[in-house]
Amino acid sequence: MIATTAVALVSAALTATPAVATTPDLGQKVAVPAYIPPSDTTSWASLTSAHAQLDFIVVNVANGPDSAVNATWKTIIDTAHAAGTKVLGYIDSGYFGASVPARTTVLGDTDATSWLVQAQQDADRWYQFYGSSIDGIFVDDGLNTCGPTTGSNAYVDLYEQLDDYIHGNHPGSLTVVNPGITVPECYEDTADIIVSFEGSYADYVNPSPERATAQWQLDGDPNKFWHIVYDVPEAQIAAVTAASKSNNAGYLYLTPDVLANPYDTAPTGSYWTSELAATAATSTTVPSTPARPSATDVYSTGLDLSWTSSSSSNIVGYEVYRDGLHIGSVGNYYPASSEFTDVGLTPATSYSYTIAARHLNGKLSAQSTARSVTTDVVWGNAPGAPGSLAGSDLTANGIRLGWTASSVTNDPVAYYDVYANGVRRATVGASVTSVHLGFLDPGTAYSFTVRARSTSNAQSAAATTVSVTTPNPAPIENASVVFGATTTTFQAQYNLTFNFQNVFIDADGNAATGYPVGGIGADFLIQNGGFFQHATGAATWDWSPVTLGSGPLVSNVGGLVTWEVPSSTFGAATSLSVVFNGSGSSPDETLAPIVATR
Template identity: 60%
Template sequence: MSSLPRRLAAAIGLTALIAAGSTLGASAAQATTVPDLAQHVAVPAYIPPSDTTSWNSINSSSSQLGFVVVNVANGPGSVVDSTWQSTIAAAHAHGEKVLGYVDSGYFGASTPARQTVLGDTDSTSWTVQAEQDINRWYSYYGSNIDGIFMDDGMNTCGPTAGSNTYADLYAHLNQYIHTNHPGSLTVVNPGISVPSCYAQAADIIVSFEGSATDYLNPTAAEAPETWQLNADPDKFWNIVYGVDQTNLTAVMNQSKIDNSGYIYATPDTLPNPYDTAPTGTLWAQELAATAATATTVPATPAKPTANTPYSTGVDLSWASGSPSVAGYEVYRDGTDVGEIGNATPSATQWTDNGLSPSTTYSYTVRARGYDGVLSASSPALSVTTDSAWGATPSAPSTLTSSNLSANGTQLAWGASTSRNDTIASYDVSVNGAVQLSLQGDITSVHLGELTPGTSYTFSVVAHGDSGTTSAASNGVTVTTPSPTPITGAAAALTSTNAHFQAQYNLAYNFQNVFIDTDQNAGTGYQVDGIGADYLIENGALYRNTNDTNAWDWTPVALSSGPLTSSAGGLYEWDVPTSAFTTAPTALNVVFDGSGNSTEYLAGPLTASL
């Protein structure tokens, strides 16, 4: 079963985040002349695989289509979805880069704080969940996944002026992806302009997400910042909904003026503007508008030079090209590992981190013009990293497991030390395979995404700044319990209120209640023998839009609720009967848990007056 696709949302805690940290800087005055900028369309494809019209439109597009973002169940889900597997493979086969959706949860810094599936709100737990979701995408869908989209990005550098804490958290995930999956494309979505501290947070930044009206009439916070206007256009993606034939040209022109190398303009609208793709004339015009008229090939860059390499990285530089060069692509051993804007008139510099000590690498650079044309590759530079000079760290001590549940456990260990080196990171292995890479000041994690009734062995190693690696900690073995996923399901109906409750014993992204109000299994979304006219998903109520067996739901506004409590996994909801189109005399109900853990249905059961 598909879940309600998540909207690529600007931060729900956006106001709180701006108030807590540094505010956005003033934007530069923008040019009104539309530059001859080559762009690519990128699609947030939160589109059910069953919508073949939309997917055919995407897959029959020209080379102007850059990438698509896919979202199985607010992430990769708990198992390989064969339907999505075919859809992802087909998109990849058509030459599109496919990016998997990962929720960063604002690292728990929004107001109210977002919870991980295990119920935590701290930044370390969100980092752990994000890294595990990244692992699942590549494990489930293999080489058909070309990168990761990190949603719910924050828009301030840190919680206080002068702090880069928030930006550094995204930079850590960005490095984690690039280290473990070289050549992957990364995107972070603040949905609004951000300060330059986010330059290393991802390869691409969603610097606008909103309506066409707001895009063409931006507030000061929505307008691009000075550094964006001067940076590589391929660093930015603008997402605009509510676009039609009357404003498409204005939107596409504005995206070029805003120096956005990636654009998506859709006629779809809220509450979910990403559950269909544009088709027909508007889609063809959008794709065509991304092309540039010039086709000048930039001059081949000179051979890059390197400062003395260190054990885990190297600083490269090369002579910058003419102002007609938009940016450069850097290749390590033939793999595109990064892009950077043209630094004319000074030298352009780029740092490659996460390398192995005493290892030889080959680097080349290609220039890219504003018209999208690439130069030939520069002569190659061979670089050998320094040896790991630091003293080997001590092994992490006394690894323990506590708070064991069906889907998770708390791990803690004693910090490693080194005589002359700083502890840079810890790797956490599960059954012999590294699953997490964490900053060196973290010595406790709530590890999730475990399978009920399964034995796991955990260990930890430390890494020094110079590339040294400790011996492994002691191993800890646990067996997760295997409870019935949903118990105590119940429903009650009065003339004024419908009450639902169930104990969810596994960690799910979605706690759902399917409600059949007309007692007709042939109308509404069909699940487990009922025809659901309404759906409660987590804390929201939806009505089946066309009363058909389609995953198409319209939000129903309530003055409060419907979720009234979720303490200890016991979910309780109350819905006034006035929220239903017709006051029911009986309800057929199915409870459902999906996403992160294997889906489970409880019911059907009936509640009557």
């Protein structure tokens, strides 16, 4: 992840089964991980124009929504949305801290709850910054096992909880989770769409046995699955698209771009035209209108819908609408009834539901006759207020809050909602009694409280308020560079949470070459734990990874970050001009150049 506008997806690869003699006439949609610099107007022209086959793009400002509205990105997002293309905001799940080594949140935590809270806050901030032009959320770094041990669904439960939070707080949102590889069927309800393949053309056309498409995908709703294939020659677009249709992938993206970042450009010209055309179906059949749905189970905050499945093999799925708003898709489960569960509803409220059948070719039927349903009342007694709320570990951007569990009435506690200045900032399960809340503003007064919420949505009184004012330190300070005979050491104190802790290094003393930043032309870049060399002489964000024997990151303790790089890396240079920078999650900060000599 070397650019604030370009973050690679998970690189795990699931290979595809080659196309069979008769390719299904599957009507696919193109979906694009658009991690493209705003300066690449040619690529963006492909994605901000109306295309019937282009369904959605994923945008990424700074490994998420950044710290405030970015005017340049807002123009791109608004333009794409206005053209009829859905825009999904990128967030990182960090594998919920389960990877080895464990990924850390911007606040430095590795536990699953902290990752869940950060993901919830990132999702909310996309909608806060860009409003109705955001159509959904893309969750990167998805796991591909149900849980840490056989029989456990702990990982799936986390993704489902995040998915419910997004749908409940942002009705009509489209959600995508990216394991980048085949997953077991336990993942079916973790998001609306699953990236079940991400990899190269070579992997896709020459599958190994262990990378075969899962049978449940072949049998399921094609609109549940997205395949992303890079390094695809233009001459092979038709063949790869046919293979993806045989693999029952309803969403597809092909690009000629290659590693290290195959998503920093978009196809243009004849390649783009061919890709859009190849995903379309030839059939124009419109399915018949499905039966009126029934409400088989109604409770205070949700309900289950059911309807008679079509016996036609050409009906692959159904679209579900609540009060005219599209809220989800589900496969055709013939001969069993097709079912859909709606959550995050308000008690004692009337809702109207319709469904539309989806043909293999992607055409939709007319919507069914509506079914009106009124949710159950709040039947339980409210839980007791959470006790002993206290704050600790206060920084410029975060605070740790802890409380004691609420007393239980006849209606068990389901969630705790955490509020800052009256706005809900996170929701955690009943077993969780502490959170590390981030994305606070420096030098700002906050009042925090917590409320318990029961299964029937009865809400407790608020916990005793915790009031604080966040400190307002210099974003980056005490920066230093020691250009030694064998090792060059870089160190700085980062006092704010940045997604990217950057060190730009000019080794040739020429500001006209390399990447322009802070008055220098950077030939090398340290970013978090990676080391990169500028790949071209042009003033563009174009970096190639450099492998070091160790490092460059030596330590990061309390924001004091130390990096080491062999001095031989900089050739015959006798002086370095160095710019320390932080970006993402907090406002960009760039220090004046430091000159170090040896």
